[in-house]
Amino acid sequence: MKKKWSLTIGVSVLASLLLLFTAMNSVCSATTAHYAFPQHTTYTSGTIKPTNVTQSAMDNAVQSKWNTWKSNYLKTAGSGKYYIKYNNAGGTVSEAHGYGMLFTVIMAGYDSNAQTYFDGLYNYYKAHPSSNNSALMAWKQNSSFVNIEGADSATDGDMDIAFSLLLAHKQWGSAGTIDYLSAAKMIINAIMANDVNQSNWTLRMGDWATSGAEATATRPSDFMLDHLKAFKKATSDAKWDNVVGKTYTIINSLYNNYSSSTGLLPDFVVFFSNTYKPAPANYLEDANDGNYNYNSCRIPWRITTDYLVNGDTQAISQLTRMNNWIKSKTRSTPSKILDGYKLNGTAFGSSNSDAFYAPFGVSAMINSSNQSWLNSVWSVTNSSSPKEYYEDSIKLFSMIVMSGNWWTY
Known part of the structure; x- marks a missing residue:
């Protein structure tokens, strides 16, 4: 009888412990996002955010845009994998x-499935290695998830994937199924080995650009200075300081020599006669390769984020000139921004694209003299309807930064 009573008590205690463990596990699962959205990051002193809307309203607007983006572009790619549908044909x-991995890690906390999405995107990336370095990602796949147009990499995709893995380590830790920090260091080292020209410390356009004039060319929309500094911090590799220094040198050389009246930077840059110059027409993509076009429209967002989170002033003159120019050019009316300008400020674009006006809201954050302009850009960006993958992605990134919810490693 005593043994039976003891066994019953033992089973009861065991059941209670199991219930307690399950409850504790559920609580832990619900609180695993250490940098849960919204973050409300304190940016560099003197910078601004929109003042014509409350912080809560900005957070809600970002969440709404994320929900729409996720519904339209985040898709399954077989068991345990996700991909980003970037065109109507279903390719990526x-x-x-890289955009998808950044969005999912930043929206964790608000989106309870964020880590599942992130891990699925990671699995897809690992399933499509570059033929030049397996830690980098093959740049393009069709709707059947087959590599097309070569299995080499594109530097911007590699950099965003690497940066997202660093954020994932901060967000969820690296003790789970995926060691995010080790994975981040692996791709960061691969970027240094294959996406960086270590003779002159420039960012290549991809791991394929290793010979001839292409080996010294670069793309300013890849100038993600906050990423580069995070890579240095994560790996303690001092070579990243060389890349940061050279990148800022190129920004200011282009500004001083080719766009001193506008601050605009071109889609592509070539190294010729011992100096960096805007690429000639049809260098890589089209006749506007040397102008401010659909690659460079991301520059006001990409370059400004380093100043916002790190306080680096090396591009502040270029950013200030660019802000003053666009306000004057459009008479402070964001709807008048067109999708394409020569570096002297002459417009050749004809549409008011989200991809062009939203990033100017980020660059406006550097100085309180831009407050009214920033408020206008926020309002236009927030009220815009969904377009295509590219426009909607740049719009969402810009709103994340403008609302104070961008953070770094």
């Missing part, structure tokens, strides 16, 4: 993949 590119 590594640029889009």
